[in-house]
Amino acid sequence: MMLETYVAYLLVVAAFFVTPPSTSQLLIISNSISHGLDRSINTIAGDLFANAIQIAAAGLGLAAIVAASSHAFTIIKWLGVIYLVWTGIRVFRSESTGFGSSGVRTETSNWTLFRQGFFTSLSNPFAIIFFGALLPQFIASDRGLSLQILILGGTYLVVDGLTLVGWGWLGIRAANVLRRYSSRLVSRCCGLVMILAAALLASKSFAGI
Template structure:
């Protein structure tokens, strides 16, 4: 892969993230508001782990299956919508007490990781996106695997940095909100999750 091609790829990824927050980013904001940036790192790790699997799936042709199967696409998408709504409802029903956040500390890291992983994996657009993006920047005359690794690692670094930025913004918002009501934070986070579900549900992919 030529260095110029890599720079174009880097610019393309940067432009892709120059949009309003998507479902995963809304989840990071929500968890950062409730738990702080340090603990929301578990959610970021879950999201990036899912991205690794999605990239692998795209490399092995899973993107083509999802892109041509309306049933597979719809099942994955609506499972994601249901999961996000479930999280949102749980937040609305949670206690208006800061101690509620500290409950079950032993399982909290895994729960936050699982939220990030499932939310990202339940988005069928990701696999299709990687399947369409990577081939545009791969030189078929060179070894494919090293190029895929470079493209994938670059995406993960940029994605992780963007997620950390959204999480930091969430923490800044939380510092102001906690002066008024922790219960309000729960309601806002629940609204963010339901908004993320609506965002995912409103998207469509035209299959052949």
């Protein structure tokens, strides 16, 4: 892979993240507010692990299968919507006493946070289609395919991870302002953010995208 090609890919990926927060980013914001940025790293890890699977699937040519199966597409999409709504309602209904002295909740396990990030990201079938469309544009057919996919996929994961950490940090800053008024308000905002993420997924389904 030529350096010019890699730089072009890096610019395309960076531009992709210069957008309003996506479903996964909204989840990171919510968990960072609720549990702190250090523990929301588990959610980020889950999200990136799901992305790694999707990149591998795209590399194996599974993007065409997902794109051609409208039933599988719809089922995966709505499972993601239901999961996010369920999580958002739980957060919305949580009591302010659920916060520790540091101002964040501590009862949710790291595994649960990881699972939230993993399933939220994995439930988005657009990701496989996206990777399946993006990666071939920067792959040289006369060079090792596996190594190129590893480099391009790894680069995406690094940029994505840094972006998610940035959104989590912004969420913490917002939480510090909100907690001056009410920790219950923080719970309400976190829950609404989660439900908004579900609405974004649902709206794409309704639009038939």
